[in-house]
Amino acid sequence: MQIKPMIRNNICLNANPQGCAANVLEQIEYAKNNLKASDNTPKLALIVGCSGGYGLASRICAAFGYGSATVGISFENEPTEKRTGTPGFYNNETFDQEASKAGIVSISVNGDAFSDEIKLKAAEAIRQAAKNAGILAKIGLFIYSLASPVRTDPKTGTLYKSVIKPVGAPFSGKTINMMDGTFSTAEAEPATDDEISGTIKVMGGEDLELWMDMLDREGLLCQQAKAAAYTYIGPEISWAIYKNGTIGKAKEDLERACREINKKYTAQNKIAGIWVSVNKALVTRSSAVIPVIPFYVSCLFKVMKDMGLHEGCIEQITRLCRDRLYLAAGVPADSEDRIRLDDWEMRDDVQKAVTELMNNVTPENVFIKTDINGFKNDFLKAHGFTG
Ligand code: NAD
Numbered sequence: 001m002q003i004k005p006m007i008r009n010n011i012c013l014n015a016n017p018q019g020c021a022a023n024v025l026e027q028i029e030y031a032k033n034n035l036k037a038s039d040n041t042p043k044l045a046l047i048v049g050c051s052g053g054y055g056l057a058s059r060i061c062a063a064f065g066y067g068s069a070t071v072g073i074s075f076e077n078e079p080t081e082k083r084t085g086t087p088g089f090y091n092n093e094t095f096d097q098e099a100s101k102a103g104i105v106s107i108s109v110n111g112d113a114f115s116d117e118i119k120l121k122a123a124e125a126i127r128q129a130a131k132n133a134g135i136l137a138k139i140g141l142f143i144y145s146l147a148s149p150v151r152t153d154p155k156t157g158t159l160y161k162s163v164i165k166p167v168g169a170p171f172s173g174k175t176i177n178m179m180d181g182t183f184s185t186a187e188a189e190p191a192t193d194d195e196i197s198g199t200i201k202v203m204g205g206e207d208l209e210l211w212m213d214m215l216d217r218e219g220l221l222c223q224q225a226k227a228a229a230y231t232y233i234g235p236e237i238s239w240a241i242y243k244n245g246t247i248g249k250a251k252e253d254l255e256r257a258c259r260e261i262n263k264k265y266t267a268q269n270k271i272a273g274i275w276v277s278v279n280k281a282l283v284t285r286s287s288a289v290i291p292v293i294p295f296y297v298s299c300l301f302k303v304m305k306d307m308g309l310h311e312g313c314i315e316q317i318t319r320l321c322r323d324r325l326y327l328a329a330g331v332p333a334d335s336e337d338r339i340r341l342d343d344w345e346m347r348d349d350v351q352k353a354v355t356e357l358m359n360n361v362t363p364e365n366v367f368i369k370t371d372i373n374g375f376k377n378d379f380l381k382a383h384g385f386t387g
Helices: 018-036 054-068 087-102 116-133 191-202 207-215 245-265 293-306 312-323 346-360 372-381
Strands: 044-046 069-074 108-109 141-144 150-152 159-160 171-176 183-188 226-231 274-280 338-340
Touching: 018 087, 018 312, 044 054, 044 116, 054 069, 054 087, 054 312, 069 116, 087 108, 087 191, 108 116, 141 191, 150 191, 159 191, 171 293, 191 245, 191 312, 207 245, 207 346, 226 245, 226 293, 226 312, 245 274, 274 312, 293 346, 293 372, 312 338
Parallel strands: 044 069, 044 141, 069 108, 141 226, 226 274, 274 338
Antiparallel strands: 150 159, 171 183
């Protein structure tokens, strides 16, 4: 049966299993061709948020680039009689099948990563994966790549919601409908204090700290272990809604958590370190719903493709592994100890060209001047469809 994409407001409600499988295979090929295992690369990796976008690319790099056993945690829907599964469900399925064919151990756990129950299941899965691979149950790589709209605090049972809103002043910005290229103005009232603290609860660093504490308690950490959590900074044009908005506040908290983890674990030689990695703006299921981002990314892709600098999730994470985390000379980081994978996106010449382009695009020339088609294709591809 041919499945057609069902899209509402830059959200896709279904997925195409064959297309999802093809995407995973494509990324596996890239990782195999661009990474090479060494004594320092991980043998056992935990990826929280493993089924799509940056987390999936991270798992693929660990497994197929370095031959690492992986435990992946994600929250995906299985297909039912009426609905297809979510893309991540099919991505996990293909990943596990391919890993098994290649003799690489993989265990995928489906459930709420914020819960104590799933953290304990993850610990069990790590021990099982180590046993299956014939290695010590010690995590060499831990990637935290969650993007979620809600979180239930495991201690209190309170449900928190994350919102994408400005802080302090209303926001108004140009946004684009990727399906037909029409522009509209996205408006958002400033977040309330509760909305800010709710977003920090969901997308901030508290849960990451709970994961680290669990790994320590269960004896799963080792001195060589490296960890990374992902963030985005982006250009000034997006700051009101992103970096200086509710999500940015949550990401500040993620950075706080990494500093705390480094004090608690790295300084005690329990792990090699945790870094916040600032990644490039890309089209994933999460990023398409942030106002301004689809318009900015459509222009960014055009400029970066023209300059031969364009990357997708797998290219970014390959660079994270090869040129940052597992560089013999140590992990290069900025003055705030963050890994910068957004270095090409934020280059002066790239940003200047993007700003110029954004100022010159009209509804009449949007399909010619920008890469809105590339945005749309990547969005459809993330759900297993072609444009
Ligand atoms: P994504 O939507 O593609 O993937 C999110 C993952 O989180 C999925 O595996 C999903 O199953 C999982 N997840 C969500 N809620 C969960 C829960 N309760 N329990 C278990 N798993 C859950 O997202 P993405 O765009 O790859 O984002 C991943 C991270 O990268 C985020 O922290 C995001 O801020 C960051 N980032 C994204 C971009 C971008 O442009 N997409 C850029 C820089 C940084």
